[in-house]
Amino acid sequence: MNIELKSILMVDDSPRDVELTLNALAQSNLANEVVIVGDGADALNYLYRRGSFAARPVGNPAVVLLDLKMPLVNGVEVLRLIKSDPQLKMIPVVVMTSSREESDLVTSYELGVNAYIVKPVNFQEFVTAVKLLGSFWAVVNEPPPGSVRAKGKVKNEE
Amino acid sequence: MTTERPKNDLAAELTDLRLRLAEAEETLNAIRNGEVDGLVVAGTDGQQVFTLQGAQEPYRLLIEQMSEGALTLSRDGVILYANQPFAKMLQMPAGRIIGEALRDFVAPADHPALADLLKAALSGSTSGDVSVHTADGTVILLRLGLSQLQLGGKFLLCAVATDITLENKKEVELQHLSDDLEARIAERTADLAASQLAIMSMMEEEIESRHAMETANRNLMQEITKRKLAEEQIRILNMELEQRVAERTAQLDAANRELEAFSYSVSHDLRAPLRHVQGYVDMLGREAEGRLSEQGRHYMKTIGDASLEMGVLIDDLLAFSRMGRADMTETKVNLDTLVQDSLHVFEPATRGRNIVWKIPPLPAVQSDPAMLRLVLDNLLGNAVKFTRPRDPAHIEMGCAGTEDGRVILFVRDNGVGFDPQYGHKLFGVFQRLHTTEQFEGTGIGLANVRRIITRHGGRTWAEGKINEGATFYFTLKTAQ
Numbered sequence: 001m002n003i004e005l006k007s008i009l010m011v012d013d014s015p016r017d018v019e020l021t022l023n024a025l026a027q028s029n030l031a032n033e034v035v036i037v038g039d040g041a042d043a044l045n046y047l048y049r050r051g052s053f054a055a056r057p058v059g060n061p062a063v064v065l066l067d068l069k070m071p072l073v074n075g076v077e078v079l080r081l082i083k084s085d086p087q088l089k090m091i092p093v094v095v096m097t098s099s100r101e102e103s104d105l106v107t108s109y110e111l112g113v114n115a116y117i118v119k120p121v122n123f124q125e126f127v128t129a130v131k132l133l134g135s136f137w138a139v140v141n142e143p144p145p146g147s148v149r150a151k152g153k154v155k156n157e158e
Numbered sequence: 159m160t161t162e163r164p165k166n167d168l169a170a171e172l173t174d175l176r177l178r179l180a181e182a183e184e185t186l187n188a189i190r191n192g193e194v195d196g197l198v199v200a201g202t203d204g205q206q207v208f209t210l211q212g213a214q215e216p217y218r219l220l221i222e223q224m225s226e227g228a229l230t231l232s233r234d235g236v237i238l239y240a241n242q243p244f245a246k247m248l249q250m251p252a253g254r255i256i257g258e259a260l261r262d263f264v265a266p267a268d269h270p271a272l273a274d275l276l277k278a279a280l281s282g283s284t285s286g287d288v289s290v291h292t293a294d295g296t297v298i299l300l301r302l303g304l305s306q307l308q309l310g311g312k313f314l315l316c317a318v319a320t321d322i323t324l325e326n327k328k329e330v331e332l333q334h335l336s337d338d339l340e341a342r343i344a345e346r347t348a349d350l351a352a353s354q355l356a357i358m359s360m361m362e363e364e365i366e367s368r369h370a371m372e373t374a375n376r377n378l379m380q381e382i383t384k385r386k387l388a389e390e391q392i393r394i395l396n397m398e399l400e401q402r403v404a405e406r407t408a409q410l411d412a413a414n415r416e417l418e419a420f421s422y423s424v425s426h427d428l429r430a431p432l433r434h435v436q437g438y439v440d441m442l443g444r445e446a447e448g449r450l451s452e453q454g455r456h457y458m459k460t461i462g463d464a465s466l467e468m469g470v471l472i473d474d475l476l477a478f479s480r481m482g483r484a485d486m487t488e489t490k491v492n493l494d495t496l497v498q499d500s501l502h503v504f505e506p507a508t509r510g511r512n513i514v515w516k517i518p519p520l521p522a523v524q525s526d527p528a529m530l531r532l533v534l535d536n537l538l539g540n541a542v543k544f545t546r547p548r549d550p551a552h553i554e555m556g557c558a559g560t561e562d563g564r565v566i567l568f569v570r571d572n573g574v575g576f577d578p579q580y581g582h583k584l585f586g587v588f589q590r591l592h593t594t595e596q597f598e599g600t601g602i603g604l605a606n607v608r609r610i611i612t613r614h615g616g617r618t619w620a621e622g623k624i625n626e627g628a629t630f631y632f633t634l635k636t637a638q
Binding site for chain 2: 014016017019020023098099100101119120121122123124126127
């Protein structure tokens with residue numbers, strides 16, 4: 001199966017949240033740039049190119065949108081594993097969660113999260129936030145070497 | 159016929175007479191001297207012999223020379239003979255005494271006694287004391303010893319009289335002295351007895367009071383022991399009480415935390431679905447754009463608004479529960495600066511409105527600055543909100559004295575006020591006294607205020623009348 005390299009990895013266990021986020025991303029024309037996994041385990045599989053994603057092309061996403069409250073391996077665990085692996089730790093991770101728990105914030109930043117977004121209840125606000133996120137991380141920001149830029153191009157040393 | 163007698167005859171008669179006189183004198187002398195025991199007298203009847211009483215001379219001498227008085231009395235008390243000493247006692251010549259009744263010399267007061275004596279003497283020897291008047295009027299006391307005397311066939315009485323006046327005086331004196339002494343002894347004895355009694359009763363009292371003291375001491379010791387026991391009990395009870403208080407406090411704390419955690423997680427869990435509702439309504443709206451009727455769009459909008467409100471409610475609830483769980487750091491807070499910061503936020507809301515602010519310099523307080531800021535935001539925000547119908551609106555803040563060492567602060571407005579009947583509900587969670595149509599709000603704000611002030615150890619209350627404004631009070635510790 002030919003899996004395209006996408007620049008955004010979204011890790012979220014709620015299909016509704018996924019749909020909403022995609023809808024928001026679509027409004028920024030970034031819907032096609034998203035790979036969606038439903039739990040932490042699959043997130044790691046994708047990042048390590050193992051399991052069902054063993055055959056995916058090499059290359060890191062430009063940003064990981066990570067939900068925290070998830071079954072199996074939860075978001076904090078994924079974050080910890082990403083940020084402690086030399087191969088993955090430079091991948092920007094944006095936590096997107098409904099939790100404004102102080103403890104989650106502290107732990108996430110201690111683990112080296114790059115941004116922490118609390119999903120607003122107001123959808124319009126959410127759309128705005130996602131637009132900003134998407135355009136920043138996937139377009140404006142210089143992704144780390146070895147990661148996929150938007151539009152499916154892998155950024156090499158140029 | 160007068161015959162001249164011859165001188166010779168006369169001379170012879172004279173000599174004869176002289177001779178006879180001399181003889182007579184001699185005889186008398188002899189008699190007086192006790193040399194004559196008897197007389198022979200030639201009388202008309204022949205010769206008569208008279209024996210002189212007291213013939214025996216030595217006995218006469220004895221009688222006359224003894225110191226006592228001696229009397230011979232007839233049975234009815236006539237003095238037949240009295241010796242010289244007796245006469246001397248009475249200071250009268252014996253001639254005056256003899257032949258008189260003894261009674262005549264005795265003091266009238268002693269006549270009965272004398273009579274008794276004389277009567278008694280007739281049946282045996284007797285003696286008694288009588289007072290006798292002497293010639294110069296002095297009274298002497300004589301002790302008479304009487305006995306019977308048979309003399310020449312006659313039963314007479316003889317009496318011996320001893321002057322015991324002096325003796326008697328002495329006796330009387332002695333008796334007086336003795337009486338006196340006895341009296342004094344009696345007195346002294348009585349005194350002694352009395353003092354003895356007194357001493358005894360004092361001793362008794364002393365013993366009693368000693369006993370009383372001992373009893374009191376014992377009681378005191380008992381009391382002290384009881385008191386100590388009681389104190390110990392109290393101490394133990396106190397400890398137990400403190401322990402229970404600590405336990406209860408811990409329980410309450412735990413319950414509070416559970417509640418806060420619960421309300422947090424509940425509201426947190428509610429946000430996700432709410433977000434979804436919002437999101438899908440939005441997407442639906444865009445999706446169905448143009449294809450929805452006016453009514454349809456109205457329904458869509460209502461769903462959206464309702465979910466927005468719910469969102470605000472949940473956020474408020476989240477904030478409220480977070481307030482209870484957040485750590486509080488008390489520090490010296492400049493209230494004036496905090497108020498200014500808060501007012502700054504209201505500037506957009508107050509633009510175009512006529513609000514008269516009256517805020518004098520306020521004291522510095524000891525509190526968590528962020529939490530206190532929330533309090534001010536809420537109270538001042540409410541004042542701004544509920545004075546919207548007023549022109550001008552008057553909003554005042556200041557101090558209203560102290561309570562329990564804390565300063566009482568207030569925010570007062572001339573807004574729509576509230577019904578004091580429901581004043582107690584004001585600070586309840588989700589309690590509102592106005593509908594959302596009248597004034598927006600979720601009713602969490604004041605509950606938050608109360609929560610924060612309570613955590614600072616202060617008190618919140620409110621006063622108001624419908625349409626006559628409201629005053630909200632809260633107390634805080636002042637900072638040094």
